[in-house]
Ligand SMILES: NC(=[NH2+])NCCC[C@H](N)C(=O)O
């Protein structure tokens with residue numbers, strides 16, 4: 001029964017809507033202005049190495065690969081983050097460092113989106129998405145959010161079992177959770193205004209939730225497709241239904257926050273909180289290609305690449321996957337891209 005309903009949805013509304021979204025592609029795919037922002041930040045968790053994410057992705061040729069797709073790429077370099085002496089007895093780890101860093105990230109992303117750039121932020125740990133989403137929302141208040149992750153990252157400072165802010169970014173941003181945040185103890189976040197409705201979020205790839213997070217997802221009936229649903233419905237159905245839930249008319253700018261640990265650690269082992277049984281490389285790529293095809297991607301985060309975790313092979317595979325996902329989000333197609341003006345050479 002559930003299956004039949006799924007198929008019917010696919011046959012009617014979804015395909016029609018997706019068909020309309022696809023038309024946008026031709027006007028926006030080739031030659032968009034892209035800004036790259038490096039956010040080499042690690043204080044949202046405890047492991048060293050994740051601050052090297054922007055460097056290793058650039059060293060893998062990310063910028064050139066995006067240029068090859070026909071985009072006008074402006075690499076705005078790495079943000080500099082101040083060092084703070086933080087009080088170890090707060091609800092969360094390093095609130096001053098994270099509060100100041102995310103404020104900077106927010107300003108940089110807001111500016112890039114206002115400059116009409118498709119804005120790509122390279123993490124860094126996932127706490128930076130407090131800033132990327134906040135900044136994006138200042139320029140595009142109507143955005144919707146795809147959160148691709150093994151984790152929901154919606155712990156509040158009072159539910160987090162680890163105290164690591166990279167497990168909490170969404171609770172800071174969501175209007176409906178405003179009263180669960182101890183703002184007076186977290187004055188480094190005074191600059192932040194919750195800017196996201198809980199119904200604007202869709203999760204894909206979840207497989208490791210804490211009790212508070214499970215409760216929040218259920219209480220607010222948040223759109224979420226765990227790995228169970230990916231296995232059950234297939235990745236196309238899952239991503240189409242996610243978009244249909246948060247962007248039914250296909251008229252909202254999309255923010256996609258892609259945590260590399262959404263993908264299986266057999267592929268992307270170089271990450272701080274790996275969880276077995278993740279998305280395949282192909283499922284990650286499918287998500288990226290599908291989101292590109294909407295023509296609505298407005299800002300993108302790629303976070304939690306940590307080249308100091310795991311083997312050399314883990315590092316190489318993780319960085320390669322990150323770069324492939326990013327370029328697929330920006331129009332690289334596995335079936336090959338037709339170069340404008342290409343002519344067959346004649347003998
Ligand atoms: N962005 C991440 N990798 N987050 C992992 C979060 C893990 C755990 N749920 C926590 O809150 O500590």
Ligand SMILES: [Mn+2]
Pocket residue numbers: 149150151259261262273304
């Ligand atoms: Mn994660």
Ligand SMILES: [Mn+2]
Pocket residue numbers: 126149151153166259304
């Ligand atoms: Mn995450």
